[in-house]
Amino acid sequence: MDLLEYRATRTKTVGEALEQHGIDRRDFLKLCAAMATLLALPASAAEQLAVALAKARRPSVIWLSFQECTGCTESLTRSHSPSLESLIFDMISLDYHHTLQAASGEAAEAAREAAMKENAGKYLVAVDGSVPMGNPGYSTIAGVANIDVLRETAKDAAAILAVGTCAAYGGLPAAQPNPTGAVAISELIKDKPVVNIPGCPPIPTVITGVIAHYLAFGALPELDALGRPKAFYGETIHDRCYRRPFYDQGKFAETFDDEGARRGWCLFKLGCKGPVTYNACATMKWNGGVSFPIQSGHGCIGCSEPNFWDAGGFYEALSMPAHPLKVGAAAAAAGVAAGAAVTFFNRKKKGAAKAGHETTTLEDLER
Amino acid sequence: MSASLDKGVRVLKEMIDAPIASYFSSCVHCGICAEACLFYTETGDPKYTPIHKLEPMRRIYQQEYTLLGRLAKMVGLSKSVTDEELAEWQELVYNSCTLCGRCSAVCPVGNDIVYMVRKMREGMSAAGHAPEGIKGAVTRTINIGSPMGVKLPAVKAQMKHIEADTGIAIPLDQEGVEYMVTLSSMEIINFPEYLGAIAKVMRHVGRTWTLSSEAFEATNAGMQIGNSDLARVIVSRVVAGAEKLKVKTVISPECGHAYTALRWEGANLIGRPFTFKVQHIVETLEEFRAAGLLKLEGMETDRLSFHDPCQLARRGGVIQPQRNLMKMVAKDFVEMPDAGYMNWCCGGGGGASSIEEGEELRLEAFKRKKRQLDAVKPDRLVTACANCRIVLEEGLEHYKMNLPVVGLTETIAEHIPDPE
Amino acid sequence: MGELQFLTWVRGSGLNLALTIFVVGVLWRLIEIYGLGRKKDLSASRSTPGASGWATILRRSLPPPGMLPASPVSYIGGYVFHVGLAVVVFLFAPHIALLTSIAGVVWPALPSQVVDFVTVVTMAAMIAVLVDRLFKPVKRFLSTFGDWFTWTLTFLPLLTGWLAVHHLLLPYTLMLAVHILSVELLLVFLPFTKLFHAFTVFGSRWFNGAVNGHKGVPV
Structure with a gap:
């Protein structure tokens, strides 16, 4: 694909791009129906979605990777309905992405700059990874500090998608003692809408679903107080978990290899954080809807929640101490010492009261 | 003429012990003790709630013997007990409490409230807040020998009457007999039939007994007013009488508090165990019954x-x-x-x-x-x-x-x- | 502070702090109270079967004859909420997990729905005793700030726990954190309020029973 052809592709509508790739209307409608379900829209919305999408101009997307592990991208590549291919080739114009782009070095940076210039005010910026604010040297791209790349790229963006827990909330780089001074994107970019798509990694269909929503409706989905799309993060894993009935009956796996574990009982006692984790894993599942952690026998670690990384042991139940308790002999000794000290003075006082006793005579009954 | 608030507080400090500390720490203000107290049930006035009768003592406990109470007093959160307060409490601690112990019997957390009232009275009497009536009874007991002012000649006169009525000699000051019988002044003045009944019973069962000219009075107004020093003076007379006559058993008369004074408080008042047994006349009669003597x-x-x-x-x-x-x-x-x-x-x-x-x-x-x-x-x-x-x-x-x-x-x- | 951070704090540092104050407070208060000592009873004792401090510790859990009708709300409400509290605290699986992590002992739990029902009943009983305290002259007369305060301290863990389970009022994470915090407040204040009767009730009953047991009175 030469540059001319590439430019031509970028300016196509979604409908034109689909046509070019030989996707027929039936498949397209199927895709729209899938997306409508994903976004918790009524079934009738699929048709509207199809009309809107066909006419939508494919937006330019610039993907920035900072302090991250590429897990989010790995997740994205496993997206289904829409698949990564249909996303990249048909629905968006992914103009810059370290891992996925062919270009490198100056050519790569040139592509980013070109996309920014041509689509000023209209392009989306997806970010994975947190930004080190302790020392800009901790993470740079082409010698430029992450924070500078972010500010420059975000300046003319329509919106920012903070993909993954690191971008959304700081993530593992921000875990105590946060050596790099990692911070979330929303703490740095205040003048643009930021959509948090947390998860370590996020569910791929959730990433693509947010983009699809933006494409179809030209606006970002409704967000909750933590900047997350309500459609995907509205309920806890626990509330939608297929093992929930066992929790209610008080049937728990006590170890990972006991009878309870084999029978698929609730993993609460093994540290499952499902009750405090707002995500769609239990309903959308992973790997094309095959399974999710609890289904495979491991408790939820709460990876899409802010500060999950410092929320105590993964294998400590929520009702258990987050860290080993440090109440011990010292507290007991302090209590005994306090009691003994008070008792010492009490006994002295009582002794003095006794010593001061003057034998009462009849006269002493009168004032 | 030396009763004072300071003295009362000092005495209370002397009285407060682990049980009292435990009781005050356990009270949950459930008010069940009120339902057990006839002064509350019959008047409906909440001030007669037994545990409330101890409020000044509770504050002294907290202020003197708990760290937080001391701090509260220092910063003015807890007010010191005043003379006026104790004067107000006199009615609650004496008039409306008969030391009947029903409150102690019902308290769900197990507080022995009457144990505390008894000790509260020590402080009240030392502070000069005891009722005149009981003070009079104590004064007569100490000075004359009995709360009703009965002296030995009156006892002797009654003995004579009974001897005439029953034809049984009433022994006085006989050493080495089995039982020393004591009386309450009410029995001497109002119910002399009691002494006659004793004479008949003792003759019937064939046991030796005596009255004591020094220790015929068993009642103890010192205990009622709540003053251990005076109660000790009174109970010591019975102890001295019993030990002098070398009796095995002292029989407490048909009088409730005389029994408590002799049977349970006596040894503690004099600071040593008794060398003789103490029985209420009902216990003596029961022993005779059980032995088939009646x-x-x-x-x-x-x-x-x-x-x-x-x-x-x-x-x-x-x-x-x-x-x-x-x-x-x-x-x-x-x-x-x-x-x-x-x-x-x-x-x-x-x-x-x-x-x-x-x-x-x-x-x-x-x-x-x-x-x-x-x-x-x-x-x-x-x-x-x-x-x-x-x-x-x-x-x-x-x-x-x-x-x-x-x-x-x-x-x-x-x-x-x-x-x- | 985020919700999960708050929850982690109450599960971590907060719990440590509360338990430390609780342990220090309980030992200090117990020694402060029982360190005062008492005089030996010199009177001759009379033993009667069933008359002892130990017997009274048990027997005092039952209302004495004739007392139930005199204060039915205190007795029935009191039973229901004490037993209810015990069930909720000791037989709810997540609570057992906590106690197991501290004490190392495991025992079976009740189904969550049963605990849920008991919680509602317990709260109802607590409201009944509160209403009784408000309207019964004796209780009203005896009541101090401490009575209202400790009622609230005891009620909050029940209420917040129930609200958390039912996802009411606040997001679950936040409500769970508030629930744990309310328990921590209860632990912190227990040694220094009338709630300390949870410990001294045994001492008080024992003293009362022992004094009377000495006299041969089965109280």
Whole structure:
């Protein structure tokens, strides 16, 4: 694909791009129906979605990777309905992405700059990874500090998608003692809408679903107080978990290899954080809807929640101490010492009261 | 003339011990003690709630013996106890408490409230806030020898009468006998039949006994006013008398608090165990009955009920013996509701009956006894405490109830056959 | 502070702090109270079967004859909420997990729905005793700030736990954190309020029973 052809592709509508790739209307409608379900829209919305999408101009997307592990991208590549291919080739114009782009070095940076210039005010910026604010040297791209790349790229963006827990909330780089001074994107970019798509990694269909929503409706989905799309993060894993009935009956796996574990009982006692984790894993599942952690026998670690990384042991139940308790002999000794000290003075006082006793005579009954 | 607030507080500091600390720390303000107290149930006035009667003592405990209480006092969160307050509490600690111990029997957390009232009275009397009536009784006991001012000649006169009536000699100051019998002044003045009954019983069972010219009076107003020093002076007379006559057992008369003073407080007051046994006359009679020594004849046919004196039953643990004895002589013996361990006080125990200004309240509280009696309507009421007897008679008269009250010992003695 | 951070704090540092104050407070208060000592009773004792401090510790759990009708709300409400509290605290699986992690002992739990029902009943009983305290003259008369305060301290863990389970009022994470915090407040204040009767009730009953047991009175 030469540059001319590439430019031509970028300016196509979604409908034109689909046509070019030989996707027929039936498949397209199927895709729209899938997306409508994903976004918790009524079934009738699929048709509207199809009309809107066909006419939508494919937006330019610039993907920035900072302090991250590429897990989010790995997740994205496993997206289904829409698949990564249909996303990249048909629905968006992914103009810059370290891992996925062919270009490198100056050519790569040139592509980013070109996309920014041509689509000023209209392009989306997806970010994975947190930004080190302790020392800009901790993470740079082409010698430029992450924070500078972010500010420059975000300046003319329509919106920012903070993909993954690191971008959304700081993530593992921000875990105590946060050596790099990692911070979330929303703490740095205040003048643009930021959509948090947390998860370590996020569910791929959730990433693509947010983009699809933006494409179809030209606006970002409704967000909750933590900047997350309500459609995907509205309920806890626990509330939608297929093992929930066992929790209610008080049937728990006590170890990972006991009878309870084999029978698929609730993993609460093994540290499952499902009750405090707002995500769609239990309903959308992973790997094309095959399974999710609890289904495979491991408790939820709460990876899409802010500060999950410092929320105590993964294998400590929520009702258990987050860290080993440090109440011990010292507290007991302090209590005994306090009691003994008070008792010492009490006994002295009582002794003095006794010593001061003057034998009462009849006269002493009168004032 | 030296009673003062300071003295009262010092005495209370001396009195407060681990049980009291535990009790105050346990109280949850459930108010159940009020439901057990006849001064509350009959007046409906919450100030008569037993635990409330100890409020000044509670504050002294907290301020003196708890770290947080001391701090609270320092920063002014907890106010010191004042003289005015103690004066106000006098009615609560004396007039409206007969030391009957029902509160201690019902407290769900186990607080022995009456144990605390007894100690509270130590402080109250040292602070000069004891009622005049009880002060008078103590003064007469210390100075004359008995709360009613009875002296030995009066006892001797009664002895003579009884000897004439029964033909039995009343032994006085006989050394080495088995029993030393003590009396309450009420029995000397109002119910001399008690002494006659004792004489008959002792002759019937063939046991040796004596009165003591130094220790005929068993009541202890010092204990009622709550002053251990004075109570010790009084109880020491009995101890000295008993030890001088080398008796095995001292028999406490039909008087509840005299029994408590001798049986439970005496050794603690003098600071050493007794060298003799102490029994309430009911216990002595029960021993005779159990040994088959009481060979009685005839039965009372009218309906009889028994009023358990608090200090004998609930506070003294003597509950079944009086029933065993009643059944020997009563065909128609009926129990009042709550009889025995949970019996309601006559309303005049613990020195309350000697408080003149408390009479109206006492009569109000008597409504409880009246209800108990109305429930079974006995023809005669038997009891084993001369003080209960007097208070019951006053109450019955006030409420125009025609119900004779008699002592258990004389009731038993009436069925002792004349010797051949 | 985020919700999960708050939850982690109450599960970590907060719990440590509360338990430390609790342990220090309980030992200090117990020694302060029982360190005062008492005099030996010199009077001759009379033993009667069933008359002892130990017997009274047990027997005092039952209302004495005739007392139930005199204060039915205190007795029935009191039973229901004490037993209810015990069930909720000791037989709810997540609570057992906590106690197991501290004490190392495991015991079976009740189904969550049963615990849920008991919680509602317990709260109802607590409201009944509160209403009784408000309207019964004696209780009203005796009541101090401490009574209202400790009622609230006891009620909050029940209420917040129930609200958390039912996802009411606040997001679950936040409500769970508030629930744990309310328990921590209860632990912190327990040694220094009338709630300390949870410990001293045994001592008080024992003293009362022992004094009377000495006299042969089965109280």
